[in-house]
């Protein structure tokens with residue numbers, strides 16, 4: 001019998017109506033009571049390192065969750081992390097950097113409706129997540145939701161209410177789970193890890209460009225951040241219709257050994273900043289990094305992980321452009 005650890009962290013899946021709205025109330029044991037067959041099929045233990053609406057999940061909580069997995073890594077065959085959907089993509093990315101090349105599956109799941117409701121998706125998502133975590137062909141960090149298995153660095157929440165809340169962005173689903181069976185689209189070789197990291201620099205955030213945004217917004221952010229991910233327009237560029245004030249401001253980040261990375265607010269297909277002058281100029285003149293096919297969520301978390309290791313610009317650049325867990329799709333000729 002497979003030995004699996006449930007790491008419950010809160011979210012809608014574990015919520016009930018409090019006096020002021022839905023809030024996480026059920027602990028890990030209560031969750032398991034709603035899916036009794038799971039404890040018949042597998043040997044399951046449960047821990048509850050945090051109990052949060054994932055709106056409140058912070059980078060330090062990612063370290064706590066990763067710490068639980070590290071602590072129990074040798075004792076279990078796989079891990080299921082029950083998590084709120086709102087920031088699940090960030091946590092999945094974080095675990096993908098903090099625990100690399102894991103031969104044992106680390107599977108995040110959650111629900112759009114609480115497990116205590118009649119029409120919940122929580123039970124099927126938990127059954128699917130456990131089935132995937134128990135399968136010998138499963139490795140690494142993934143999200144199992146609505147029957148889809150999505151690699152941890154490529155997931156995005158794309159629907160606020162429907163069951164198919166998550167999509168895999170610019171990358172195929174790894175597998176589908178139907179009636180407890182795993183149908184793999186991408187067979188995986190057993191990786192040679194795990195390799196754990198335990199540091200993160202949380203002073204990274206993102207800003208979404210809007211037409212006419214002022215350089216002063218970036219100046220204010222520079223005071224408190226070590227890195228900024230700019231969600232720019234289209235294939236990527238920085239406006240210069242303000243007489244170049246924003247471009248000059250971005251140069252200051254580099255002068256202060258701070259990082260600006262550019263991604264796109266367009267959901268699919270990533271950046272290609274060399275195409276337009278508004279993009280190529282900041283790449284050439286300001287030392288910005290380009291996210292290419294990384295999702296904005298992943299770019300933010302990757303910089304947190306990298307800055308937890310080093311503040312050396314060349315090393316930051318090297319690590320940012322080194323693919324981890326399929327976060328960045330290589331394309332011949334991109335980085336010449």
Ligand code: ASP
Pocket residue numbers: 010011012013052053054055083084085086087110111112
């Ligand atoms: N606000 C909830 C959370 O992310 C939403 C959910 O779990 O679906 O914790």
